[in-house]
Amino acid sequence: MSADTIRYEQPEADIVRIVLARPDKRNAQDRDLLYALDDAYTRAVRDERVRVIILAADGPDFSSGHDLETDWSMRDAGVRGVTGGFEAPGAEGWYATEEELFTGLCLRWRDIPRPTIAEVRGQVIGGGLMLVWPCDLVVAADNAMFVDPVTAFDMNGAEYFTHVWELGARRAKEMLFTGEPINAHEAEALGMVNRVVPEEELETATLDLARRIAQRPAFGIRLAKRAVNMSLDLQGQRSAIEAAFGLHQLGHSHNQQLHGTLVDPRGSAVIREGVRQSRNANRDTSVSEEPQP
Helix, strand or coil: CCCCCEEEEEEECCEEEEEECCHHHCCCECHHHHHHHHHHHHHHHHCCCCCEEEEEECCCCCECCECCCCCCCCCCCCCCCCCCCCCCCCHHHHHHHHHHHHHHHHHHHHCCCCCEEEEECCEEEHHHHHHHCCCCEEEEECCCEEECCHHHHCCCCCCCCCHHHHHCHHHHHHHHHHCCCEEHHHHHHHCCCCEEECHHHHHHHHHHHHHHHHCCCHHHHHHHHHHHHHHHHHCCHHHHHHHHHHHHHHHHHHHHHHHCCCCCCCHHHHHHHHHHHHHHHHHHHHHHCCCCC
């Protein structure tokens, strides 16, 4: 586990708090962060004392998504899935890389046999959703904003495509078609977030929820989690993720032919401007809600 990207805390014997620790990059994900997170989850699961796992983040934002400036090479990466072909030419190499790092790890984390709680503040952009959505519960600060702006890259959406289950079909389409964010209170109304608290109370509120869960029998919680996840799969969630992943790879191939890169290079500017506007709008809302003399 890399101390530069992930911090492992144990506030109580039966509760682990895993913290994304790349605030200078707004916790953007590179290969090392994703594998360090996987190592931290594995460490927590192997500790028989641990009943609940919290996923939190340093800095003002939970995650700005994938780090587009990093080297995603899989040489000497310590692969976790049963796959290969990372250095293959054409579409094959990148397909294998994303299958391993994105959909593969997300599905693995979704089925961790412990309850997981995402503790979210600030922006959650694109790939950042792929860290939040595999968690069982979400506690959000009142300044949290959720967005998948990936259609700006001429793509269908993030690789772990559970948008319809998280938001409903029409709200998912609006998010993807416009790139506009969903704030914490709207996310709570949609059922994507369990509860919204003032930012200064976020860590305490999340820990209190973890304590309540930790008091219940661990095996009963494990069975309940498995039952819910099996229900999602019977509704077709896992098949939908696989189908959307194939469309995602088609988008990469399309961009390679048009631009010689995996994504439309014009998308970064569009996304940055959208983030800037949403931050400004969030600040304006906060100001307008202050008591007036």
